[in-house]
Amino acid sequence: MTLRRTRGARLIALSAVVALGLAACSGGGKEATTDDSGGGANAAGSSGYTIAMITHETPGDTFWDKIKAGAQQAAKDEGVTLKYSNDPDASKQAVLIQNAVDSKVSGIATTLVTPDALAGSVKAATDAKIPVVGFNSGIDQYQQLGALMYFGSDETVAGTAAGKRIADAGGKHPLCVIQAAGSVALEARCAGVKSAVPGTENLQVNGADDGAVVSTLQAKLSQDKSIDYIVTLGAPIAIDALKAMEAASSKAKLITFDLNTEAAQDIQDGKIEFSIDQQPYVQGYMAVSSLYLYLKNGNDVGGGKAVLTGPSFVDKDNIATILPFTKKNTR
Amino acid sequence: MPTESSNRVTLSLSNRILARPEVGALVAAVIIFIFFLSAAPAFRSAESFFTVLYQSSTIGIVAVGVGLLMIGGEFDLSAGVITITAGLVNSMLCWNYGMNLWVGALVSLAFCLFIGFVNGYLVMKTGIPSFLITLGTFFVLQGANLGVTKLVTGSVSSPDISQIDGFDSLSAIFASSFKIGPVTVWITVIWWFLFVALAAWVLQRTRTGNWIFAVGGNPDSARAVGVPLIRTKIGLFMTVSFFGWFVGMHLLYRFNTLQAGNGVGNEFLYIIAAVVGGTLLTGGYGNAIGVAIGAFIFGMTSLGIVYAGWDPNWFKAFLGVMLLLAVLVNLYVKRMSTARKVG
Numbered sequence: 073m074t075l076r077r078t079r080g081a082r083l084i085a086l087s088a089v090v091a092l093g094l095a096a097c098s099g100g101g102k103e104a105t106t107d108d109s110g111g112g113a114n115a116a117g118s119s120g121y122t123i124a125m126i127t128h129e130t131p132g133d134t135f136w137d138k139i140k141a142g143a144q145q146a147a148k149d150e151g152v153t154l155k156y157s158n159d160p161d162a163s164k165q166a167v168l169i170q171n172a173v174d175s176k177v178s179g180i181a182t183t184l185v186t187p188d189a190l191a192g193s194v195k196a197a198t199d200a201k202i203p204v205v206g207f208n209s210g211i212d213q214y215q216q217l218g219a220l221m222y223f224g225s226d227e228t229v230a231g232t233a234a235g236k237r238i239a240d241a242g243g244k245h246p247l248c249v250i251q252a253a254g255s256v257a258l259e260a261r262c263a264g265v266k267s268a269v270p271g272t273e274n275l276q277v278n279g280a281d282d283g284a285v286v287s288t289l290q291a292k293l294s295q296d297k298s299i300d301y302i303v304t305l306g307a308p309i310a311i312d313a314l315k316a317m318e319a320a321s322s323k324a325k326l327i328t329f330d331l332n333t334e335a336a337q338d339i340q341d342g343k344i345e346f347s348i349d350q351q352p353y354v355q356g357y358m359a360v361s362s363l364y365l366y367l368k369n370g371n372d373v374g375g376g377k378a379v380l381t382g383p384s385f386v387d388k389d390n391i392a393t394i395l396p397f398t399k400k401n402t403r
Numbered sequence: 404m405p406t407e408s409s410n411r412v413t414l415s416l417s418n419r420i421l422a423r424p425e426v427g428a429l430v431a432a433v434i435i436f437i438f439f440l441s442a443a444p445a446f447r448s449a450e451s452f453f454t455v456l457y458q459s460s461t462i463g464i465v466a467v468g469v470g471l472l473m474i475g476g477e478f479d480l481s482a483g484v485i486t487i488t489a490g491l492v493n494s495m496l497c498w499n500y501g502m503n504l505w506v507g508a509l510v511s512l513a514f515c516l517f518i519g520f521v522n523g524y525l526v527m528k529t530g531i532p533s534f535l536i537t538l539g540t541f542f543v544l545q546g547a548n549l550g551v552t553k554l555v556t557g558s559v560s561s562p563d564i565s566q567i568d569g570f571d572s573l574s575a576i577f578a579s580s581f582k583i584g585p586v587t588v589w590i591t592v593i594w595w596f597l598f599v600a601l602a603a604w605v606l607q608r609t610r611t612g613n614w615i616f617a618v619g620g621n622p623d624s625a626r627a628v629g630v631p632l633i634r635t636k637i638g639l640f641m642t643v644s645f646f647g648w649f650v651g652m653h654l655l656y657r658f659n660t661l662q663a664g665n666g667v668g669n670e671f672l673y674i675i676a677a678v679v680g681g682t683l684l685t686g687g688y689g690n691a692i693g694v695a696i697g698a699f700i701f702g703m704t705s706l707g708i709v710y711a712g713w714d715p716n717w718f719k720a721f722l723g724v725m726l727l728l729a730v731l732v733n734l735y736v737k738r739m740s741t742a743r744k745v746g
Contacts, residue, residue, distance in 0.1 A: 101497060101498045101499065101500070101501040101502075101567055102498050102499050102501070102562070130664065131545075131549050131559075131664055132548075132549050132559050132662060132663045132664015132665070133559065133662075133664060134558060134559055134560050134662070137553075137558055137559045253716075253718075253719065274716075275709070276716065276718050278668070280664070280665045280666065280667050280668055280669070281461075281665065281666070281668075281669060282654060282657075282658050282661075282662075282665065283457075283458070283461040283653070283654060283657070284458065284461070284705070287454050287455075287457055287458040287706060288458075288705065288706065288709055290454055291445075291451065291454055291706040291709040291710050292709045294445055294448075294450060294451060294454075294710075295443070295445035295709060295710045295711075295712055296445075296712060308560065308662055311658070311660075312658075315657075315658075319454075319587060332560065333563070334563065334660065401557060401558050
């Protein structure tokens with residue numbers, strides 16, 4: 073039996089290889105591109121600095137991928153050695169910061185999503201005279217924790233800005249879709265929307281299963297026909313929302329946070345009204361660059377105040393400029 | 404039991420019905436159904452019912468395989484992420500090498516069956532519980548999904564494949580829908596019914612079905628009477644992988660792109676569906692119809708809450724209560740049936 077099975081497996085492998093050869097050159101695949109990573113980049117470590125970046129990224133999120141892309145580009149431009157690590161669990165993130173302190177890096181850039189849990193490690197860093205920069209989250213706490221600078225968007229401000237635009241356009245009953253249960257940042261965005269449009273309602277969906285997102289949204293839209301705006305808090309969820317709206321023949325308008333290629337295309341096609349972009353690429357890039365400038369030149373970007381990377385609106389007016397950048401994973 | 408010996412106690416029709424694994428789940432499903440009919444006005448339309456069926460089908464298809472595997476006495480924790488692995492293999496191979504999507508789909512199928520084979524082979528050869536082996540596979544696949552996707556596409560989501568050759572025919576098979584009046588019927592619902600019927604037939608009417616019950620109920624005596632233990636169990640793991648591949652194909656051809664980090668957590672939904680549907684965690688007992696009802700209960704509760712318009716923050720808590728209730732009703736009905744059997 074085992075013999076016959078392996079022979080079968082070999083047959084499958086062989087036919088796959090043959091098919092591979094036969095099927096080459098089918099349209100619609102990867103475009104033949106030349107490497108456009110730009111000349112003149114410095115060799116890693118040529119500046120002599122090592123910067124540790126520690127985030128609360130949950131692996132597999134396109135948003136964090138852009139933060140990382142920005143940080144890597146900055147490291148390349150400035151000849152910095154970048155050490156990236158992440159853990160969504162606050163206590164483990166604290167250990168990672170401690171780790172960076174122990175390995176005596178030149179600077180630390182970290183998200184301060186759970187300031188209380190990270191305070192001890194950040195203090196250990198400043199005690200060891202390692203400069204710390206906060207980014208993405210922790211705008212209210214970064215100074216008291218001892219971080220020098222901060223780059224990010226204020227979630228509540230971003231949510232309120234979105235809500236104001238909805239209210240101005242006559243929206244009364246927006247649905248705010250939360251794709252990760254219990255996320256403080258996502259709740260803050262929805263609360264911001266609600267502060268501008270009191271009729272805002274939240275809906276919890278399982279962001280790890282697109283099929284479930286669509287059917288949950290579809291169910292909500294057919295239950296409540298008075299929903300006039302849908303606010304998704306991540307670009308992939310916006311794509312699911314479009315499918316749900318079509319299935320429930322909903323007349324609601326869609327707005328989203330963040331961007332990816334498909335969402336950018338949908339903005340151009342008018343299917344998504346606008347996106348609130350907090351420019352994750354800039355967050356990653358600035359977190360590394362500001363440390364570089366501080367180490368090299370003693371600069372203080374922001375002059376003691378947080379530097380906001382958003383909310384930046386992407387809509388029909390400026391999508392033509394931005395669309396190409398989403399394809400390069402920088403917007 | 405085709406040949407019932409004369410000295411055995413013959414059961415009345417009602418007892419025989421009550422002794423079936425899916426009856427508890429069926430009673431629970433009816434109660435939950437009536438509950439939502441009264442609590443959620445939006446639940447009372449044919450459109451809503453078919454949305455619930457769609458939601459149930461994407462869980463239910465893999466749950467059929469997981470149910471069979473659990474009857475055979477094993478677990479598979481890699482069943483959730485393998486759906487994403489299946490889609491990623493197909494989309495990235497075709498996108499990167501400019502292949503026809505059909506070729507990618509078949510390579511992906513072979514790859515998924517291979518993973519199922521490895522799961523089963525390791526469990527049988529090492530004697531390590533399947534819980535641990537497939538937990539390992541779960542992490543390997545989760546990491547590889549992310550790592551390989553990033554390497555190939557430079558991002559953590561797969562490329563859009565809707566312009567590649569073969570897309571139309573494949574999406575017709577895996578992700579099409581048609582209208583009956585105002586009702587949208589997704590093809591996964593049809594496939595789900597077919598797979599359930601097939602699995603029920605195999606379990607109840609074929610020699611393979613007897614083998615599955617035997618290897619789950621008592622592996623040692625099954626081996627002693629000549630049941631091909633290893634082949635049956637490896638086959639069951641490969642069956643789970645097949646259904647995982649199938650749902651992965653649905654996700655890929657419905658959404659054109661996949662996020663590499665998705666699929667995590669669904670393995671528990673499959674197991675929940677199987678358990679609610681009357682499958683014993685210890686193996687040897689259960690049937691395919693029950694698993695389907697379990698998936699339907701999940702679809703109903705997860706969407707019923709939304710149709711009722713309740714505070715979404717309570718979603719998971721409510722879902723948990725519903726599932727516990729379902730299991731309790733299930734248990735109660737089973738007890739009632741066994742109590743009468745003695746008399």
